Amino acid sequence: MKKLVRVAAGQGFWGDDLDAPRRQAEGGEIDYLMLDYLAEVTMSILQKQKERDPAMGYARDFVGAIESVLPAITERGVRVIANAGGVNPPACAAAVMEMAKTRGAAGKLKIGVVTGDDLLPRIDELIGAGHELANMDTGAPLSTVRGEVIAANAYIGSEPILEALTQGANIVVTGRSTDTALTMAPLRYEFGWRADDWDKLASGIVAGHIIECGAQASGGNCLHDWRNIPDLANVGYPIAEVAPDGTFTITKHAGTGGRVSVPTVTEQLVYEMGDPVSYITPDVVADFTTIHLEQAGENRVRVQGIKGGPPTDKLKVSIAYRAGFKAVGTLVYSWPDALDKARAAERILRERLDRLGLRFDHVLAELVGHSSTHGPLAGGPGDVPEVQLRFGVRGPDRKAVERFTREIAPLVLNGPPSVTGFAGGRPKVEEIVAYWPALIEKTQVTSKVQLIA
């Protein structure tokens, strides 16, 4: 048995830093590369893509990620675990193999494909059998929106990933597994933790929770002392160094930016937290009030003392349904009286929509730069509640501009803190059609008319 297993996070969501997996694989020794691609809304986006093209429905960035770490996988034995499969893990694996063939590496890959989370084909059967699939927030049964459902996936635990590793997979692709299972599974595989060794399993879950959002645990989006967190442009993504007893250290590669400290790790621990006493997963219920953190050197945080208990008998199901349409537009008004002008524009727009007889479930006007994020809590003019960064590029190389559009979103988890308003996704690349006025002699121009029949 290994004395220490190093699980490195290389992706915190679909849209994260494209180069992070390679930096994790090449920046130092690691055993596993863990890539988390799926947020709550991601599955429905992937389902729509699959409806348009049955070969789609997975996180396509994953293919490039694997390509960038092929030497680590084939020469150093690094294994990759990712939920990049989305609603189509087999297609995801096939795409990776296709890429590997062109690199002469297909013979060295064994991809484990985890499926079974997709409940969409069985929805009616499940409802018919008395499973209400009631909304956890509102209590309404799924039958009320049955006709609009486009994706339904159960959050599955570490068991099938463990099975894939046992069968010798060096890449494991899942659909909607829990984020934390991606870290837990290799620990169970390496250390042989029993399925009822609750405290060790809870440790695995906490390690997974800390690293699943990538650099958000290592200085990215960190409010604490944010001005002094070094070199976020080259931020090091987090690595969990786990011992067989379940205790672990969070760290990052030497020579990288960012910071691993008790405050950076604590901020990530409370992220998206519910009741801390029962952090429920399919494998174990972890008690976050038992976590003990300690600075154990520069960019090293020791984590221990974690307790867990048996899981519930249910799995969470992520269901996506059509719920209408929306659009958001922006206008910028300037001095003098910028705020009054913006408010006047809002009134005019509302009135025009009324006159057109348009009806909406909801209309929301926000005054960005005044009160859109902190509402009535926003202070006076000297206390700017929000500032919109508008960042553009222009050049002759479409690929360079395209690449730029992928550099915005990563800042959400790996840049300065308190950032929001990024839901529009990557900026669209527009081709510029420019105006070029010029002169030419009349004699140089002869008109021609040709008809094609």
Next chain:
Amino acid sequence: MKIRLVDIAHARSGDKGDTANVGVIALDPSWYPLLARELTAARVSRHFEGMITGPVDRFELPNLKALNFLLHGALDGGGTISLKTDAQGKVFSTALLRMVLDIPDDEAGKLKLPVARG
């Protein structure tokens, strides 16, 4: 003495559906008991009046010197439904840190709390 929460705590927030969570962490471990005493669910609920439509749940994490709040009905339906800039509740953290606490002078002195600027 007026003490700004932003001077004695840091925070991170996130979402689950239409609920925003805010984790508030004491900047100095010795300030945690004061946070736990002052930041009641009722106080936080009043702070967010007009911004949330549901109740506030509160949880203590003395091991992390942190409190966790669930703000229900904070996100205009949440996720893809929401029309808000902050549809995922990312900066409810800093909105909570705008709170100003009234702390007895002797306690503030003993705990060496930073005095509000301006």
